[in-house]
Amino acid sequence: MIFCTRNVFGPENHDLNHGETSMTTFAICSLLVAVWLMLAVWAMQRGRRRYREQQDDALKLIASLKLENHVPTVSRLGGIMGQSPDRMMRIIDGLLEQHWVNLNDDRLSFTDTGRERALHLLRAHRLLETQMVYDAGMPLDQVHQHADRQEHRITQDQLDQLNEHLGFPAYDPHGDPIPAANALVTSTHSIPLSQWEIGKPATVVHVEDEPPSALRKVLAMGISPGQTITVTDRDEKRLTIQIDETQHTMSNTLALGVRVRDLAEQPSVMVVQPLSTLDVGQTGRIVAISSTCQGFQRRRLLDLGLTPGTLITAQFGNLGRSATAYKVRQTLIALRQEQAKQILIQDTSTIDTESKTLSHVI
Template identity: 80%
Template sequence: MLTFAICSLLIAVWLMLAVWALQRKKRRDTESADDALKLIASLKLEHHVPTVARLGGIMGITPARMMHIIDGLLEQRWVQLNDEELSLTDDGRQRAVHLLRAHRLLETQMVHDAGMPLDQVHQRADRAEHRITEEQLTALNEHLGFPSYDPHGDPIPSSNALTAEDKAISLANWEVGQPATVVHVEDEPPSALRKVLAKGITPGQTLTVTARDEKQLTMDIDNTQHQLANTLALGVQVRPVAEQPSLMVVQPLSTLDVGQTGRIVAISPACQGFSRRRLLDLGLTPGTLITAQFGNLGRSATAYKVRQTLIALRQEQAKQILIQDTATIDQESSTLNYVI
């Protein structure tokens, strides 16, 4: 009797493990198929020919495994295969749009609502994008305020169409002395992204390359000099700064010494979502005067006077607020346009 019970238990456990393994394989196959659809769509947008070999190389899987994935896509009628070239059917394109839209909206939510670091959201969004429904996406898009771009600078597609990304230039090839606006930061590999972010390079940030040699470039960001390896600069896309009638030199609030007063010009474009709303709720709006009152030991935080109220800001928060030192303000230049 005892032997029968043990055997029954072992069989039950074996069946549970078999079902779990089958479900895990099915989930892995679905995720791989989704990844292939996204990749085909992205290659098409970049005017590259999506072939079976190219997909396998980018996804880092064997030819046999790649063909297994393609067979599944063909069976679901999501792709067509002409010799080696792959193309999306209408249903396949709709699925690819959903996945790209889900990925980029999820990344936006993670950064803006949850305050997650930019280098940690890509892989999390990769895992979550396969399970979110169209109804959930619609609600999420509305909650986020219908953003046009994700935190990396990639355009968020509409619910029924893919949009080709505007042409930009790699920072590695940008002309010395010309101001530029960062429009995209490559999210992989994460180690490279972390190094780029550590230099203050985020979509919306303006910078000027001041020098370059065969190994690295030097750039000015908010009146601070930074060096970046040319290999990392390849993953940063920039465009010319929009021309303005006149320029105002700005600096981060964090550079203001105790006792000095500045006039707020703007909050950095890199500060978005909840963090941006929090600063605005504190009254840190363009044109407001702000005075550094006192800081703690090491200046990790500083108390500022804003509209007769003291507020404390951490160093990283103060870096996101751009000001003009009132000592440099020309009273006759109040009509200048602020350029960030």
């Protein structure tokens, strides 16, 4: 018997296998090149986005320095932002190219368009923080970084809608004034708690949001904007404070992040009280819903329109005042005494009417 065979490892199949191997290698190389190009494009886009965000951060910092009566300089911005001199100058060059700032020697000042952009960023940051705390119920020590990331992408229309949704709040949870679309209400004079005199009651007007670890310590002591606080003792490293009947000890470094002012002055932040204390016929502005009110009850109150900044008037109560009817945005709603205690308000008679605008300051 004769078998007809062919050399399966002959030249023809060797060429075929070689060709398939070459095609496979080419496909893998093409895929790797495509992935590399995608990563390169992504890295470039990410770098450009980060560069734009750093320009925004510089604008916001210039505005903050001016509001605190400090002269904004390139070297000062670089130190605060942690940027090298070369990187800081590249950021400033970008601001100059977009006609957002003027540079005189080392000093920086806004152009009209730069001032508008800085206003937008401050407004976005503070409204976002307000929404995160009062609407979403996020802890105060977590909102700053989230707002930092989102403030660069939100539009003017979105800000206006958010402002309306929140009820046009006047201040953010840290006590900072929230600007309108074209002007910022600024706080009046205040000093760090570390410099406040012993035995004299003060009103907290601002709590610094960075670093978060320091903010958490301050909040744990019950310190918040509008709170009355008294320094009872101090030495070189620490001071003792009293809030209501409770005393706390804090370092002077921590106290630098809490700014206070005299109780005798008109408050630039809201001195809060429960809605249940409002007499019939009186009007208040909602500051917040107590953090002890969570879940369905909190959402229910928000759905009724009881959002920060909203005006509310006590219309009439039933016998014994176990419930009261309140007027909110031309609508009457009834709240039980326990519910009204969960809503914090500012009496409209205490609202500060002596304010400056950002355009006068920056």
